[in-house]
Amino acid sequence: MNILLYLIPIALTLGxxxxxxxxxxxxxxxxxxxxxxAERILIEKEVDxxxxx
Amino acid sequence: xEQSQVSNNKTNFNKVDINNFxxxxxxxxxxxxxxIVFKVQNIHCASCINLIEKSLYKLSNVIFARVxxxxxxxxxxxxxxxxxxxxxxxxxxDLGYPVTLYxxxxxxxxxxxxxxxxxxxxAVSGFAAGNLMLISVGLWSSSVETMGFATxxxxxxxxxxxxxxxxxxxxxxxxYSAFKVLKNKKTNMDVPISLAVILTSLISLxxxxxxxxxxxxxxxxxLLFFLLIGRYLDVLAKGKAKKSANELLSTLGxxxxxxxxxxxxxxxxxxxxxxxxxxxxxxxxxxADGIILxxxxxxxxxxxxxxxxxxxxxxxxNVFAGTLNVSAPIQIEVSKATENxxxxxxxxxxxxxxxxxxKYTRIADKAAKLYTPIVHSAGxxxxxxxxxxxxxxxxxxxxxxxxxxxxxxxCALGLAVPVVQVLAINxxxxxxxxxxxxxxxxxxxxxxxxxxxxxxxxxxxKPNLIGSYSEKDIQIAASLAHYSKHPLSKxxxxxxxxxxxxxxxxxxxxxxxxxxxxxxxxxxxxxxxWSCPLQKDEDNFFSEIWLNVxxxxxxxxxxxxxxxxxxxxxxxxIKKLGIIPIILSGDRKMIVKRIAQHLGIKDFHSEFSIExxxxxxxxxxLKLNNEKxxxxxxxxxxxxxxxxxxxxxxxxxxxxxxQNTADIVFxxxxxxxxxxxxxxxxxxxxxxxxxxxxxxxxxxxxxPMAVVGLVTPLIAAIAMSSSSxxxxxxxxxxxxxxxxxxx
Numbered sequence: 145m146n147i148l149l150y151l152i153p154i155a156l157t158l159g160x161x162x163x164x165x166x167x168x169x170x171x172x173x174x175x176x177x178x179x180x181x182a183e184r185i186l187i188e189k190e191v192d193x194x195x196x197x
Numbered sequence: 198x199e200q201s202q203v204s205n206n207k208t209n210f211n212k213v214d215i216n217n218f219x220x221x222x223x224x225x226x227x228x229x230x231x232x233i234v235f236k237v238q239n240i241h242c243a244s245c246i247n248l249i250e251k252s253l254y255k256l257s258n259v260i261f262a263r264v265x266x267x268x269x270x271x272x273x274x275x276x277x278x279x280x281x282x283x284x285x286x287x288x289x290x291d292l293g294y295p296v297t298l299y300x301x302x303x304x305x306x307x308x309x310x311x312x313x314x315x316x317x318x319x320a321v322s323g324f325a326a327g328n329l330m331l332i333s334v335g336l337w338s339s340s341v342e343t344m345g346f347a348t349x350x351x352x353x354x355x356x357x358x359x360x361x362x363x364x365x366x367x368x369x370x371x372x373y374s375a376f377k378v379l380k381n382k383k384t385n386m387d388v389p390i391s392l393a394v395i396l397t398s399l400i401s402l403x404x405x406x407x408x409x410x411x412x413x414x415x416x417x418x419x420l421l422f423f424l425l426i427g428r429y430l431d432v433l434a435k436g437k438a439k440k441s442a443n444e445l446l447s448t449l450g451x452x453x454x455x456x457x458x459x460x461x462x463x464x465x466x467x468x469x470x471x472x473x474x475x476x477x478x479x480x481x482x483x484x485a486d487g488i489i490l491x492x493x494x495x496x497x498x499x500x501x502x503x504x505x506x507x508x509x510x511x512x513x514x515n516v517f518a519g520t521l522n523v524s525a526p527i528q529i530e531v532s533k534a535t536e537n538x539x540x541x542x543x544x545x546x547x548x549x550x551x552x553x554x555x556k557y558t559r560i561a562d563k564a565a566k567l568y569t570p571i572v573h574s575a576g577x578x579x580x581x582x583x584x585x586x587x588x589x590x591x592x593x594x595x596x597x598x599x600x601x602x603x604x605x606x607x608c609a610l611g612l613a614v615p616v617v618q619v620l621a622i623n624x625x626x627x628x629x630x631x632x633x634x635x636x637x638x639x640x641x642x643x644x645x646x647x648x649x650x651x652x653x654x655x656x657x658x659k660p661n662l663i664g665s666y667s668e669k670d671i672q673i674a675a676s677l678a679h680y681s682k683h684p685l686s687k688x689x690x691x692x693x694x695x696x697x698x699x700x701x702x703x704x705x706x707x708x709x710x711x712x713x714x715x716x717x718x719x720x721x722x723x724x725x726x727w728s729c730p731l732q733k734d735e736d737n738f739f740s741e742i743w744l745n746v747x748x749x750x751x752x753x754x755x756x757x758x759x760x761x762x763x764x765x766x767x768x769x770x771i772k773k774l775g776i777i778p779i780i781l782s783g784d785r786k787m788i789v790k791r792i793a794q795h796l797g798i799k800d801f802h803s804e805f806s807i808e809x810x811x812x813x814x815x816x817x818x819l820k821l822n823n824e825k826x827x828x829x830x831x832x833x834x835x836x837x838x839x840x841x842x843x844x845x846x847x848x849x850x851x852x853x854x855x856q857n858t859a860d861i862v863f864x865x866x867x868x869x870x871x872x873x874x875x876x877x878x879x880x881x882x883x884x885x886x887x888x889x890x891x892x893x894x895x896x897x898x899x900x901p902m903a904v905v906g907l908v909t910p911l912i913a914a915i916a917m918s919s920s921s922x923x924x925x926x927x928x929x930x931x932x933x934x935x936x937x938x939x940x
Binding site: 148152155156159160162163166167170176177178179180183184185186187188 | 242243244246247264265266267268313316317320321324327328331332348351355359
């Protein structure tokens with residue numbers, strides 16, 4: 145049963161990482177423009193560079 | 198290519214040629230940069246985004262430009278002159294992306310925040326529920342003897358560590374709502390739900406500390422997770438209606454040209470006052486309600502009435518804000534300041550109506566009203582009984598009392614309504630009917646009156662070519678017509694499906710029609726006084742356009758708005774269901790009367806304005822007790838009535854705002870979905886009632902057992918899940934039941 149001492153924390157940490165990642169994307173407004181995001185991958189880099197500042 | 202050039206003519210009029218149209222609306226952000234948000238039309242793909250952003254970044258002052266494709270918004274930030282805003286607008290409309298001002302102050306931040314809180318709560322409770330499942334399987338499938346005391350203790354503590362914070366975090370939407378109604382000395386379904394969740398988790402925590410066995414963390418967090426999803430879908434539907442109303446108002450953002458002492462002055466639309474004289478060019482949106490002082494034109498009223506054909510307007514006629522000036526420049530005198538104009542008042546009426554709508558008590562809330570006092574006093578009496586009369590110590594007495602509360606199946610009660618609703622909504626969705634709020638189904642089942650709008654609802658809302666013409670004439674007409682977006686032209690194209698002639702020099706003449714050359718011969722299609730000025734004036738009952746072939750043959754095409762094909766059947770079916778149909782229309786009496794007689798509707802009202810429609814619904818409602826009013830309509834002028842009536846249905850051809858106001862939207866050219874909705878709603882409500890009955894019967898057995906202290910954790914777990922399963926199973930009978938009638 146000692147294996148539980150590793151497995152449970154690992155399982156929970158993995159879940160928690162997923163949860164935090166989701167909350168982070170939410171906070172960064174990554175779901176505000178779902179249609180745009182799908183199209184933007186087709187745009188070449190040029191514009192993106194300038195957007196960085 | 199040529200076609201799109203010609204047909205785009207209409208939108209190109211929106212091009213802004215006034216010099217400081219947008220600059221009064223530029224704001225400063227935190228870093229003192231200028232910023233403005235535009236609403237941009239015609240964004241279709243990645244290259245549109247790229248083109249827009251790139252062409253703005255080319256200007257050295259621009260430091261930020263980002264298109265949001267879902268909301269069609271463009272945010273621009275730049276340094277230097279404010280005037281650049283107009284330059285941006287010009288660049289974009291030259292590229293083919295006309296822009297209007299997006300007044301984001303109007304938009305409701307509240308629902309956005311609410312949505313975010315709910316999403317976060319769903320995420321957290323979903324995480325907790327998922328992980329708890331791993332542990333609960335172990336806990337329920339073995340006992341102290343097989344897994345050992347220490348392991349069980351460990352599992353229980355981990356469960357409580359996962360669930361307690363999750364419940365505190367994600368239960369808040371329910372806790373707040375329950376607290377609010379309790380403060381007003383009322384109750385709703387959130388009260389027993391909150392109480393059950395809080396008590397279940399507290400008693401489980403208490404048991405964990407004391408190494409007991411009554412641990413129900415899994416039930417609590419699962420219940421919360423499912424209910425949160427339902428709550429989120431609810432908020433989503435409600436927020437949409439409000440958003441489109443605000444967006445409609447923001448189309449009126451911008452400026453107008455006011456004539457003062459024979460000088461043209463640019464004034465922001467919101468500062469217009471009654472008595473101002475405005476000049477409106479062709480293709481410009483009319484910025485305020487007013488009376489025409491000079492000029493005669495045609496006005497596209499489609500925004501207000503859903504009427505597809507532009508209407509003639511001459512001196513002294515009333516015009517309304519938001520409509521489009523189509524054919525000639527005019528001057529108007531403003532009759533109402535912007536905050537009182539028709540468009541604004543429509544939105545206001547709708548907001549008021551939404552408020553009164555939220556007073557509706559749902560079946561679930563009614564059940565909660567009965568359930569809460571009975572169950573809670575039962576719990577309280579159990580505690581008093583064991584503690585005072587049987588002299589048990591207070592801790593075990595409390596434990597028994599809490600078991601009573603937990604076992605009275607708030608799960609089954611909580612599921613009774615949503616499961617049926619989800620199934621019904623899903624079933625109707627497959628038929629192309631979208632139901633936006635669960636309440637709509639409940640209310641629909643009690644409908645006593647159905648009110649129909651005429652144009653676009655009972656009729657198809659678009660002109661159809663009537664009469665017979667020679668194949669050659671239709672071919673010529675269609676070849677010209679396919680260059681135009683005018684509804685009458687579309688009707689001609691629909692009728693003709695052969696090969697089109699290839700024409701040269703096609704031109705659309707504003708306020709006239711279309712002309713073009715075929716082998717050197719001039720062809721004209723359009724209004725009588727433009728294409729065939731020599732024809733005698735006859736007052737025709739139908740809409741018409743004339744074709745002139747090389748000045749020697751002239752043909753008149755007539756059009757009529759036809760009834761939907763199954764309108765008569767649907768009206769008969771509605772009567773069979775014991776519901777009374779009524780027509781409310783803004784159209785002339787003659788036309789409405791003929792349609793009403795044809796459909797066999799005795800109660801019809803014609804020449805009704807927006808206010809009269811709303812007033813009619815209000816007085817009708819006073820006569821009714823518990824029965825409901827269903828309104829079916831498609832124009833913006835129906836939107837207030839849709840909002841005011843108890844339930845509303847709109848066809849998917851209706852305007853955005855009307856669709857978003859309506860509770861139900863159906864697709865296709867048939868009216869039959871209305872019957873499907875009513876029938877399914879009646880079935881689902883009877884199933885919901887059965888579900889509650891089952892919960893009551895279950896409680897009659899479970900409560901006494903819990904009161905006398907016979908309930909062990911195993912019995913509680915079985916009883917709770919089986920009651921939920923029964924409710925879900927019963928709800929699925931909706932699918933079987935509805936097979937019996939054709940949809």
